[in-house]
Amino acid sequence: MSLSDFEDFEDFEKGLLRSAETDEPTAASRAANRAAVMKAAGLATAGAAASASASANASAAGAAGKTTATAKVAIAAKLAAVPKLAALAAAGVVAAGVVVTAIAVQGSSGSEPVPLEARPSGSALVRPAPATAARSEGDEVPTAPPPASLPSVMSPPPESVAHAATGGAEAAANRDPIVARTPSVPASAGPTEPSRPTLEPLAEETRLLEEARTCMDRGDLACGAAKLGEHRARFAHGMLTEEAAVLRIQVARRRGDVEEARRLANELLHANPNGPYARRARAILDELARAEQPDR
């Protein structure tokens, strides 16, 4: 049974069933759920984790007496099989000053596991977190301390990212452009308080997209497009680029620019054919095709 034919149903019923295809959570929901799950999984603390090499490391690190941490590392690696998540989790770790996990991070943005040793230094492959990364309370606590700086369920902006960006900037610089992004905000960046540099990339991204959504909800497509343009300018490789793409498609559709909507949907689909938005992109393309041939 293919997803969108609903052969057994009448048109009215088909319409109802199809309406479910494009239902989706907001970016804020997604971010909040992710943060909550990561937090509960102990990921944001043990999370460096997310390194694809974490599992490979488990035995070695276990021998080094970090079993609790490595167990979490394994979970985290499995759960966060996506580089974006890896970056987020990695940031959390640096903030928590968990050295053993930090060394596992190198190469996390690649898809191939990089064999690492559990030694904190000495190997060219190993890039230990700089001392400054182990902040104040992080006195060599081998298993992660309670994450005081974790994002709450309701507020997606994860502060830990900010801490990582400040405290562990050097460590982060070699890992992932998301974490390492320098706070260079164009002067015309918008209504952000100028005194606050952009140290919280995900929070900033979330805010921009929420603002775009708000503009669109009140029918102000120009404002929505402007926010999305700002997002593209500042977060070309951000964590919510696909979410932004979906909003861009909506703007194009609502402006009646079918060609642009189709182009963007194809782009989204091809960028990540198995991603969370592939289905959405296909549904949109189907709809656009249907709209052009009203007599099916």
Place this chain on the structure above:
Amino acid sequence: MFDAHHDVVWRTLRRLGTPPSQVDDATQRVFLVAVRRLDEIRVGDESRFLYGVALRVASEMRRRDPARRYTDDDGALDRLVDPTPRADEELIEKDARAALDEVLAGMPDDLRQVLVLVELEGLTGAVVAELLGVPTGTAASRIRRAREAFSEGARRLRARLERGAR
């Protein structure tokens, strides 16, 4: 795993009748169960596992507050038959979803489950049988009854809307 399956879990929970205000909460629960039992999940079997948990979480959520009908927007059904043409496709989509949820809410739990899994999530009868722990034949007849119940519900809703529109 989270990114790949989040939206599917969210949508399934929503269609299974989880109140809109609790869908995020329910989604988190599903993934937390997955985290706890990660070792039991076979590689490649993640989505089946998540569907199974989502079914249970959704019925739990519904049991807690079974009396209410959950649609995002009370005016949605009226607008569905509003003859005034509207430019905003998304709004129409949202109204259709409210109607869909209305029909689903009127179905018995067991039939709603299979309808959502088969028609909206595209699972096969065999997978649904396994998920629900019933024989394939039972699942097949349940799917048939679910389609009938859905058609019947849609027919009734449509009749009601058409009466209301006049």
